[in-house]
Amino acid sequence: MSEASTQRPLRVGLAGLGTVGAGTYELLLRNRNEIARRASRPIEVVAVSDKDLGRVAELTKGLTPVEPDAMALATRNDIDVVVELIGGDGFAKTLMLAAIDAGRHIVTANKALLAKHANEIFGHAHSRGTFIGFEAAVAGGIPIIKALREGLAANRIQSVTGIINGTTNFILTEMREKGLAFSEVLAEAQRLGYAEADPTFDVEGVDAAHKISLLSAIAFGTAVHFDQAHIEGITKLSSRDISYAEQMGYRIKLLGITKRKPGGIELRVHPTLVPEDVLMASVEGAMNAVHVLGDAVGHTLYYGKGAGAMPTASAVVADLIDLARLLEAAPEARVPYLGVAASAKQDLPVLPIAEIESGFYLRLGVKDEPGVLADITRRVADSGISIDAFIQHPGGGGEGQTEVILITHPCIERQIRLAVAQLSALPSVVSDCTVLRVESFQ
Amino acid sequence: MSEASTQRPLRVGLAGLGTVGAGTYELLLRNRNEIARRASRPIEVVAVSDKDLGRVAELTKGLTPVEPDAMALATRNDIDVVVELIGGDGFAKTLMLAAIDAGRHIVTANKALLAKHANEIFGHAHSRGTFIGFEAAVAGGIPIIKALREGLAANRIQSVTGIINGTTNFILTEMREKGLAFSEVLAEAQRLGYAEADPTFDVEGVDAAHKISLLSAIAFGTAVHFDQAHIEGITKLSSRDISYAEQMGYRIKLLGITKRKPGGIELRVHPTLVPEDVLMASVEGAMNAVHVLGDAVGHTLYYGKGAGAMPTASAVVADLIDLARLLEAAPEARVPYLGVAASAKQDLPVLPIAEIESGFYLRLGVKDEPGVLADITRRVADSGISIDAFIQHPGGGGEGQTEVILITHPCIERQIRLAVAQLSALPSVVSDCTVLRVESFQ
Numbered sequence: 001m002s003e004a005s006t007q008r009p010l011r012v013g014l015a016g017l018g019t020v021g022a023g024t025y026e027l028l029l030r031n032r033n034e035i036a037r038r039a040s041r042p043i044e045v046v047a048v049s050d051k052d053l054g055r056v057a058e059l060t061k062g063l064t065p066v067e068p069d070a071m072a073l074a075t076r077n078d079i080d081v082v083v084e085l086i087g088g089d090g091f092a093k094t095l096m097l098a099a100i101d102a103g104r105h106i107v108t109a110n111k112a113l114l115a116k117h118a119n120e121i122f123g124h125a126h127s128r129g130t131f132i133g134f135e136a137a138v139a140g141g142i143p144i145i146k147a148l149r150e151g152l153a154a155n156r157i158q159s160v161t162g163i164i165n166g167t168t169n170f171i172l173t174e175m176r177e178k179g180l181a182f183s184e185v186l187a188e189a190q191r192l193g194y195a196e197a198d199p200t201f202d203v204e205g206v207d208a209a210h211k212i213s214l215l216s217a218i219a220f221g222t223a224v225h226f227d228q229a230h231i232e233g234i235t236k237l238s239s240r241d242i243s244y245a246e247q248m249g250y251r252i253k254l255l256g257i258t259k260r261k262p263g264g265i266e267l268r269v270h271p272t273l274v275p276e277d278v279l280m281a282s283v284e285g286a287m288n289a290v291h292v293l294g295d296a297v298g299h300t301l302y303y304g305k306g307a308g309a310m311p312t313a314s315a316v317v318a319d320l321i322d323l324a325r326l327l328e329a330a331p332e333a334r335v336p337y338l339g340v341a342a343s344a345k346q347d348l349p350v351l352p353i354a355e356i357e358s359g360f361y362l363r364l365g366v367k368d369e370p371g372v373l374a375d376i377t378r379r380v381a382d383s384g385i386s387i388d389a390f391i392q393h394p395g396g397g398g399e400g401q402t403e404v405i406l407i408t409h410p411c412i413e414r415q416i417r418l419a420v421a422q423l424s425a426l427p428s429v430v431s432d433c434t435v436l437r438v439e440s441f442q
Numbered sequence: 443m444s445e446a447s448t449q450r451p452l453r454v455g456l457a458g459l460g461t462v463g464a465g466t467y468e469l470l471l472r473n474r475n476e477i478a479r480r481a482s483r484p485i486e487v488v489a490v491s492d493k494d495l496g497r498v499a500e501l502t503k504g505l506t507p508v509e510p511d512a513m514a515l516a517t518r519n520d521i522d523v524v525v526e527l528i529g530g531d532g533f534a535k536t537l538m539l540a541a542i543d544a545g546r547h548i549v550t551a552n553k554a555l556l557a558k559h560a561n562e563i564f565g566h567a568h569s570r571g572t573f574i575g576f577e578a579a580v581a582g583g584i585p586i587i588k589a590l591r592e593g594l595a596a597n598r599i600q601s602v603t604g605i606i607n608g609t610t611n612f613i614l615t616e617m618r619e620k621g622l623a624f625s626e627v628l629a630e631a632q633r634l635g636y637a638e639a640d641p642t643f644d645v646e647g648v649d650a651a652h653k654i655s656l657l658s659a660i661a662f663g664t665a666v667h668f669d670q671a672h673i674e675g676i677t678k679l680s681s682r683d684i685s686y687a688e689q690m691g692y693r694i695k696l697l698g699i700t701k702r703k704p705g706g707i708e709l710r711v712h713p714t715l716v717p718e719d720v721l722m723a724s725v726e727g728a729m730n731a732v733h734v735l736g737d738a739v740g741h742t743l744y745y746g747k748g749a750g751a752m753p754t755a756s757a758v759v760a761d762l763i764d765l766a767r768l769l770e771a772a773p774e775a776r777v778p779y780l781g782v783a784a785s786a787k788q789d790l791p792v793l794p795i796a797e798i799e800s801g802f803y804l805r806l807g808v809k810d811e812p813g814v815l816a817d818i819t820r821r822v823a824d825s826g827i828s829i830d831a832f833i834q835h836p837g838g839g840g841e842g843q844t845e846v847i848l849i850t851h852p853c854i855e856r857q858i859r860l861a862v863a864q865l866s867a868l869p870s871v872v873s874d875c876t877v878l879r880v881e882s883f884q
Contacts, residue, residue, distance in 0.1 A: 143593025
C-alpha cells in the first residue's frame with residue numbers, strides 16, 4: 001500500500017470549465033495515480049461550477065457533483081481549495097475574496113485579476129493564512145514562477161525578459177516567414193484559434209504586461225506595479241521593419257522586460273529587436289520563453305508552451321500538488337506569494353519610459369541626395385549616441401527617396417527622443433521616424 | 443522590522459571550500475539580506491571545514507570559525523544543515539551518513555555520490571526524517587530538479603534529454619567551429635580551465651551519466667539506476683563526423699537521454715546528432731540545457747550555466763532557502779527526495795541498449811565503383827530500416843574510395859547492428875562503419 005492512500009485527499013472545487021478548466025479536470029482524472037504519488041495524497045474534484053450546464057454535463061459525465069452557484073462552491077465546507085478558472089477581474093475577484101474569507105485556499109490562472117489586484121488579494125490572503133497558487137497565470141506550463149520564487153532565490157535578479165504571449169509571437173513569426181502584414185496574419189490566427197475574436201489584450205501587449213508585472217514583483221521583491229508598466233503592442237508594426245531587422249541580423253519579438261537599475265526598476269512591453277544568435281530569437285510560433293539574469297546564476301532561459309488547455313492545466317495541478325504537501329503545515333512553511341514576506345518588501349520606483357536604457361532601431365525616409373547620410377549620422381553623434389549598424393535601402397519610401405535604418409548602442413530613451421526630434425526637423429527627412437527598441441541579452 | 447529578523451537563523455556547517463564551497467560562502471555573505479528576505483530567516487555559516495587551512499583563512503578572513511575535523515563539523519549540535527561540497531564517494535559518503543545519523547539536514551552538489559548511493563543515502567535520510575537538497579548536483583544553477591520534482595509534477599513525463607556536461611559541450615563546440623580534433627581542443631580546454639587535469643569523467647560521459655541517472659529516477663519515480671546506464675563519451679568522435687553532420691543539417695552534442703517506453707526506461711549517454719533547428723542545437727560552449735517532454739505540458743527546455751562557482755552556489759543556496767522555510771515543518775511537508783515517496787516508487791526495468799529506439803547516422807568507406815550505393819541502400823532497406831537522408835563524399839577515405847553517410851528514420855538499435863554487420867560483409871565496403879545516434883526532439 002502506498003503512503004498516498006493513507007492521507008486524506010485534497011478536496012478541490014473547480015470554478016469555471018472553459019478551456020483551462022476542462023483541461024484541469026481531464027488532467028486530474030487522467031494522471032490521478034501519478035499525481036497522488038507526487039502529492040503524497042489523492043487530489044479529488046469534489047464539485048464543479050460553470051454557467052454552461054450542458055458543457056459541465058458533457059465534461060463530467062455525471063461523475064462529479066455540479067454546484068450551480070459558483071459563490072456557494074467557493075465557500076463550501078467540504079472543499080480545501082478553490083481553483084478559479086473563470087477569468088476576468090469582475091465576478092472572479094468577488095468569488096476569490098469570498099473564498100479567502102471562508103478560509104479556502106486558491107489556485108488560479110487569472111493574470112488580469114492578479115496584475116491589477118494582487119496587492120489587495122495577497123494582503124487579504126496573508127491575513128487569513130491562505131495559500132494562493134498562480135503558476136498558471138504566467139507562461140502556461142513553464143514553471144517560471146517557481147524558478148524565480150524558489151530556484152533562483154539566492155540571486156539578486158538583474159532582469160527578467162520574456163516572450164510571454166503566444167498569440168503575438170505566432171503573428172510575428174508568420175509576418176516574418178511569409179512577409180505578410182499584421183492584419184492578414186491576425187485574420188489567419190483567428191481562423192486557426194491562435195487569436196481570440198477580440199484580440200485586443202494580446203495584440204496591444206496588455207496580457208504580456210499583466211504577466212511581466214507579476215514576474216517583476218517576484219524578481220525584485222516589490223509590490224505589483226501593472227498600473228505603471230509602459231505598454232506597446234504590435235498592431236502598428238510594419239512587415240518592412242521585420243524585414244529590415246532581419247537584414248541586420250535581428251528578429252522582432254514582443255517582449256515583456258523588467259530590469260533592476262540604480263534608480264528603480266524598468267517595466268515595459270513592446271516590440272523589440274533581438275539578435276538572431278541568442279536563443280530568444282529562435283522561439284517561434286506560439287511558444288513562450290523567459291530569460292532571467294541573476295548575479296550568481298548568470299543567464300538562464302525557460303521555454304515551453306505558454307497557453308492551451310493542457311500546458312496551463314499542468315501548472316494549475318502543480319500548484320495543487322504543492323498545496324497538497326503543505327496542507328497541514330503552518331503558513332510560514334509556504335513560499336510567500338511574491339517570493340518575500342509582505343513585511344520584507346522593498347518598494348522600488350518604476351522608472352518612466354524616458355529614463356530606460358536600450359539600444360534603438362530608427363527608420364527614416366529621406367531625400368536621395370548627396371550629404372543626407374552625413375547630416376543624419378552627424379546629428380545622431382552630436383546627441384551623444386553611438387551608431388552600431390547602418391543600412392540604406394534605395395527605393396524605400398518612393399520616387400527620389402531612400403530609407404535609412406540605424407541601430408544604436410544602448411543609450412537613455414530621452415536622448416533618442418531628442419535626436420529623433422532633431423532628425424525630423426532636417427529638410428532632407430521626409431517621413432516620420434519609426435523607433436523600435438533593441439535588447440542584446442548580454 | 444522585517445519578519446526575517448524574528449526567526450532564528452538556519453545554521454550551516456560548510457564542509458569543503460573548493461570552487462563551489464568558496465562560491466557558496468561568498469554568495470551567502472554577499473546576498474545575505476536578499477537571501478534572508480526570501481528564506482524568511484537569516485542563513486548563517488556557523489563553521490567551515492577544509493583540509494587546506496591556508497585557503498580557509500584566506501577565504502573567511504577569520505570571520506567564521508574553522509572546524510579542523512570535517513567529521514566533527516558534520517555532527518556538531520549547533521548546526522542544522524551540513525553543506526557537503528567535498529566531492530567524491532569516499533570520505534564524503536562517510537561524512538554524509540554520519541551527519542544524517544546525527545539528525546543533520548544535508549545540502550550537496552555531489553552527483554557521483556548520489557548516482558551511486560542515492561538509494562542507500564535517501565533510505566537512511568528518510569528513516570531519520572532528514573532533508574537532502576541536491577539541486578546543485580545536476581546542471582549547476584538551472585533549477586531542473588525543482589522543475590521536474592515540482593513544476594512538472596502533474597505530468598506523466600515521457601523523456602528528459604540534456605546537455606548536462608559543460609566541458610564536453612565546450613569541446614564539441616570548438617571542434618565544430620574550428621574544425622579541430624578532439625585531442626587538440628581538449629588541450630586548449632585544459633589550458634582555459636574548462637577541463638580538468640584528469641578529464642576522464644567528463645569526456646567519457648560518466649559525469650553526464652551520473653546526472654541523467656538522477657533526473658531519470660525523478661522523472662519516472664524509480665530508484666536511481668546509474669549502474670545500468672549505457673555510457674559513451676566523445677573521445678572517439680571524429681571532426682569529420684561533426685562536419686558531415688553539419689552538412690546534413692545536424693549538430694553533434696553529448697546528450698544524457700532517458701525515456702519512458704512500454705517495456706521500461708531508456709537510460710543512456712552518447713554523442714548524438716541533433717537537428718540544427720531545435721533549440722538544443724544552439725546550446726553552445728560550456729552552457730547546459732535540459733529538455734523535458736511531459737504529456738500535459740508538451741516540450742519544455744531549461745537553459746543556463748551548468749558549472750562554475752557562482753552558478754552552482756546559486757543552486758546550493760536555493761536548497762538552503764527551501765530548508766529554511768521548512769525547518770519547523772513535518773518531513774511530510776517536504777518534497778520527497780526523488781519526487782515520490784519511497785513507498786510509491788515503481789521500479790521500471792532499464793532497457794538494454796540494443797532495445798532502444800533511435801534514428802542512426804552511419805558512415806562507411808566504400809570502393810568508388812558503380813552499383814555500390816544501390817547495394818548499400820538495398821541492404822539497409824532489406825533490414826526493415828528506412829533512410830531519411832543520404833550523402834556521398836567523393837575523395838573521403840582515400841584513393842579510389844568514397845564515403846557514404848546515411849541517416850535513418852527511427853528503428854530499434856538491434857536492427858541497426860544487424861544491418862551494419864551485413865554492410866560490413868559487402869566486398870565494396872572497405873572501412874569499419876561509424877555509427878552515431880540521432881535525436882529529433884519531436
